[in-house]
Amino acid sequence: MTAWRILAAPMALFGTLVASVSAQADHGMAHPWQLGLQPPVTPVAVQLNDFHNMLLVIITVIAVFVTLLLIYVFVKFNAKANPTPRTTTHNTLLEVLWTAIPILILVIIAIPSFKLLYYADSTKDAEMTIKAVGHQWYWSYEYPDNGDFTFDAAMLGDDEIKDGQPRLLATDEAVVIPVNTNVRLLIAADDVIHAWAMPAFGIKLDGVPGRLNETWVRVEKEGTYYGQCSELCGTGHGFMPIMVKVVSKEAFAAWAIKAKEEYASRDEKSGVKLAAVGTQTKVSGTAQ
Ligand SMILES: [Cu+2]
Numbered sequence: 314m315t316a317w318r319i320l321a322a323p324m325a326l327f328g329t330l331v332a333s334v335s336a337q338a339d340h341g342m343a344h345p346w347q348l349g350l351q352p353p354v355t356p357v358a359v360q361l362n363d364f365h366n367m368l369l370v371i372i373t374v375i376a377v378f379v380t381l382l383l384i385y386v387f388v389k390f391n392a393k394a395n396p397t398p399r400t401t402t403h404n405t406l407l408e409v410l411w412t413a414i415p416i417l418i419l420v421i422i423a424i425p426s427f428k429l430l431y432y433a434d435s436t437k438d439a440e441m442t443i444k445a446v447g448h449q450w451y452w453s454y455e456y457p458d459n460g461d462f463t464f465d466a467a468m469l470g471d472d473e474i475k476d477g478q479p480r481l482l483a484t485d486e487a488v489v490i491p492v493n494t495n496v497r498l499l500i501a502a503d504d505v506i507h508a509w510a511m512p513a514f515g516i517k518l519d520g521v522p523g524r525l526n527e528t529w530v531r532v533e534k535e536g537t538y539y540g541q542c543s544e545l546c547g548t549g550h551g552f553m554p555i556m557v558k559v560v561s562k563e564a565f566a567a568w569a570i571k572a573k574e575e576y577a578s579r580d581e582k583s584g585v586k587l588a589a590v591g592t593q594t595k596v597s598g599t600a601q
Pocket residue numbers: 447448506507508542543544545546550553
């Protein structure tokens with residue numbers, strides 16, 4: 314992949330420059346005038362970036378080749394330059410080539426694509442599990458390995474955001490993840506299909522009612538990262554963002570102890586839920 318990275322470098326240079334300058338302030342979200350993908354912070358996102366750069370080289374070469382061919386045809390075979398065209402209609406060699414070469418290109422793309430798909434699918438050595446459940450229109454999270462607590466994370470309204478918090482991206486409660494830890498991520502939904510998407514992690518996975526989807530994450534840089542629901546799930550679809558705080562392992566352990574006291578255990582929560590049937594719509598911005 315290194316060769317692809319070098320080849321793609323000139324094309325991605327401007328985008329990377331813009332992204333890295335703005336990334337210094339806050340690297341976990343998109344920025345105005347950003348080109349290219351968000352700076353990757355997980356092994357999966359790094360490989361996604363490399364794959365994206367490889368595709369950028371391939372499509373650029375194809376686009377340049379087709380443009381040059383068209384210009385050649387315009388100049389050489391227009392009615393003025395070539396008043397009596399040849400009547401040849403078939404060329405076996407050419408037809409074999411323009412079938413075989415695209416197939417070859419697709420195979421070259423498919424091999425790393427499938428490798429990456431399986432790499433992102435699941436991890437064998439997960440150190441902990443977090444379950445994200447999509448609701449109309451907020452997310453709830455469960456930490457079965459760190460005290461079995463659960464909490465809701467709803468978007469902060471315009472009147473609730475504090476200095477520096479991004480509008481439509483900040484939530485009242487953050488998902489907290491320890492840095493450099495393999496975390497198994499289970500994603501589900503309880504009403505309609507949602508999608509847990511976090512660009513800097515290279516994750517976009519559907520939460521489907523009655524199904525448990527799995528992926529994993531290992532964030533290598535502390536910070537706050539923002540994502541959004543990426544499946545049209547109703548009128549509040551644009552208002553159920555995801556905010557992840559990646560902290561040191563010690564800070565996470567301390568947070569988990571506090572969170573266990575502060576948040577409901579999963580048993581209590583299911584009781585609360587039964588009582589609340591019929592009033593499931595959560596107004597964005599309200600605390601749990
Ligand atoms: Cu949604």
